[in-house]
Amino acid sequence: MSLFRPDLLTKYDAAGPRYTSYPTAVQFTDTFDPAHYHRAAADPGAASADLSLYFHIPFCDTVCFYCGCNKIATKNRAHARPYLDRLKRELVLQAACFDTTRPVSQLHWGGGTPTFLSHDEMAELMAATAESFRLLPDAQAEYSIEVDPREASAETIGVLRDLGFNRLSFGVQDFDLRVQQAINRVQPLETTRTVMSAARAEGFKSVSVDLIYGLPHQNVESFSRTLDTIITLAPDRLSVFGYAHMPAVFKMQRQMDEAALPTPAVRLAILERVIEKLTEAGYVYIGMDHFALPHDELAVAQRAGTLHRNFQGYSTRADCDLIGLGVSAIGKVGDVYAQNAKDMAGYAAAIDRGELAIARGVQLNTDDRLRRDIITEIMCQSSLRFDAFEAAYGIRFKTAFASELERLRSLEADGLVKVNHDGIDVLPAGRLLVRNVAMIFDRYLAGNLAGNLAGTAKPRFSQTI
Structure with a gap:
């Protein structure tokens, strides 16, 4: 009921x-003075706080029609090289702003599809990060990456673990073939099962799966079947996002049949079913769109009252200064939010001048x-x-x-x-x-x-x- x-x-x-x-980012302005960022980064009062690094890797091999992320769809892997070179220069520029004795206890690669980078390129970026910042050892830190199962073999999962990643987030969205075809993301169950099994075998601490409700042709019954399948895969965390239909902003969303989108009443009924089925399966409802098994750090943080939200959603580390690296990346340092240029040309020009690519932001009062x-x-x-x-x-x-x-x-x-x-x-x-x-x-x-x-x-x- x-x-x-x-x-x-x-x-x-x-x-x-x-x-x-x-x-929210709506309040960020392009009149923001990057000097505020530099002062916040240099604040000696923050020297004891941990750092969190977010890297935005914008490239995707193919585009998913629902996606609202800042991405570049291309099959040309050569585009990664100049971007990687600039990320490495940006790391040096950012490190110069901070007391780098402060430890990095959280690191996240998002996108786009971070595994668009080759194995060697990913190793190169992680090595450059360790040269500029003090990365805490595996047992003391959360190093996560978003992975498209269609792009990652079992070998890739092993490489990611060797590089230091200990948490994975897999995009699934829905297992229903009709929905997958409507959103231009056909992903067989076996593809997802293979990478999840590899992650377990490699000893990742936490495996998260992303689902989306509100997509074309979804209804309560069809999404229930997807949930039943996910529950058998037993991820440690689940993110079940409500699809944001904003075709005036994200033009690729116009490729989907708007008439096939579920009504608000159906969307809410799906969400209620999600909460019902996942809680019955033993997951803790963290809030809004996140679920976690009781042993997972998200659930532990909520019980301890230390749960936090940042630009990747719910987080376990509230006291970190967040450094955003890459095109469109957002950071939070002290009482300042700062966002890099959202266009590749603007980002590249700033880094090539030897400057941070901060283009907009806000200082909190x-x-x-x-x-x-x-x-x-x-x-x-x-x-x-x-x-x-x-x-x-x-x-x-x-x-x-x-x-x-x-x-x-x-x-x-x-x-x-x-x-x-x-x-x-x-x-x-x-x-x-x-x-x-x-x-x-x-x-x-x-x-x-x-x-x-x-x-x-x-x-x-x-x-x-």
Whole structure:
């Protein structure tokens, strides 16, 4: 039985952020002064904090129609060489900004398809990283990479383990052939099973699988079959993303039949089935789109109250400064978010000048930091206690956020949240729409939504249902 009345589907199907940051990337400006980044990186007060490195490898052999990532579809592997050379120069430039005695306890390669690089090129990039930064040993760090099973043999999985990677994320999306054909990503089950078996044999600490709901031709029954298959493969983590249909922004999405997309009601029914089946199979519902087995570090971090969100989604390390490397990569250093040029020409020109490729960003103020912590608590813990924020920020929560608490009354009446005298708890129905709950505390959102509703701006956020 659905948790929602039909009228609530319409009421809450709004455009909203996923809150991988606050302020969101919409607030980044090209007037951002990179000097703020340099000052944050050089802050001696942060010297004891660990570092996290994110590398964006934008190349893909073929394009998946649903994809909203910054990518370059090409079959010419020679494109990797000049990009790799610039990444190595960027590593040196970034390392010069930081106290490199600070250890790197987290590293992630995303894309695109990072395994577009050859085995030798991947080894070259990892060696260059170790020359510029202090990488912690395997037992103390999280080194992860996104892998397309169609592009990775068992040999590739072995190479990745030898290079130091100890966590893998495999893209699957859906096992239904009709859906795969509609999204231009045909991937037989045996292909996925082979690389997952290889990862187990090589001793990877955690194997994650990505699924997407809301794609053409999906329904509750068909996606249930995909879930049944995934459960037999027993990944340690699952990311089950809601497809963001934004064809005005991502032109390749126009290749799909819009009429075949499931309705908001069906999308929500699929999500409810996902939560039901995965929790019955022993997975912990981390929040929004993530699930993990109880032993996995994500589940452990949530129990310990140390779960965090960053640009890759839920994370176990909240205290790291994140350094973004590569075209379009975003970093978070101190109270600064900084993004590299999103176009290859701009990125290449900056690196060739011997400069960081930072093109836009934002420096957080006190209100941003407070609201970021509130939204993070809602997204990661499904609750918050007023006294913790009052002690940390010297405020009276009910006074400072009187208007937000008033707006929460409507969500409380609809069974999404419970506002108590000492805090806010997100209820099971609200966890399905946790973005809507978090949006209440977003100071920037009203103006963005007004522009979208008036038709004066491109859509900037996906629908929450």
